[in-house]
Amino acid sequence: MQTIDLVRVAVALVAGFFLGGIPFGIIVPRLIGGPDPRTVGSGRTGGANVSRAVGYRWAAVSGLLDVAKASVAVLLVIAIGGDSVAQVVAALAAIVGHSRSPFIGFHGGRGVAPATGGALVIQPLLLAVIFPVFVIVIAVTRISSLGSLGASLIGGVVMVIWTAVAPLPPIYYVYGVAGAGLIWLFHVDNIQRLLSGKERRVGRSGSS
Secondary structure, three states: OOOOOHHHHHHHHHHHHHHHOOOHHHHHHHHOOOOOHHHOOOOOOOHHHHHHHHOHHHHHHHHHHHHHHHHHHHHHHHHOOOOHHHHHHHHHHHHHHHHOEOOOOOEOOOOHHHHHHHHHHHOHHHHHHHHHHHHHHHHHHOOHHHHHHHHHHHHHHHHHHHHHHOOOOOHHHHHHHHHHHHHHHOOHHHHHHHHHOOOOOOOOOOOO
């Protein structure tokens, strides 16, 4: 059985949460003199809403920074000798920090970008599965949340199967289930709008 290094896990938890909490979705628009994304659309700070506030180019910048902060959190844990448990803790904590940022009153985005950043370091091949799903669903429906929900669900299932077949360390089961679960949890209001047919579409600030 894998021994858990509690010190490194604690460092991973704190580093992941606070690095994940850096609100680039607010910082980037503010630096260019644009509106706060919390004042438009869904009021969140993720890429889809930032695009409504300042356009796709700057949304891509903030999104890449949101991806990078989770990658940095996991790489920091690796640098201090953290094992797979600590790395997964850092990745999941970054998702929570992004969505419940301590720097903006525990609000934030949906967790998709930091989930991508964590996977980029922990299991980069997983992105080859989930990215096409994300792109295709959005291209067909023009609904960002549906792409995120579909990609995270597929990614979670693939991660669980991959962990069993490879096999990978058992903590990867947690990564697959909890990563997808957190994204779905932070999309609860989107799910409600999807079910009622009122979800916002990409490029619109109001409801579809």
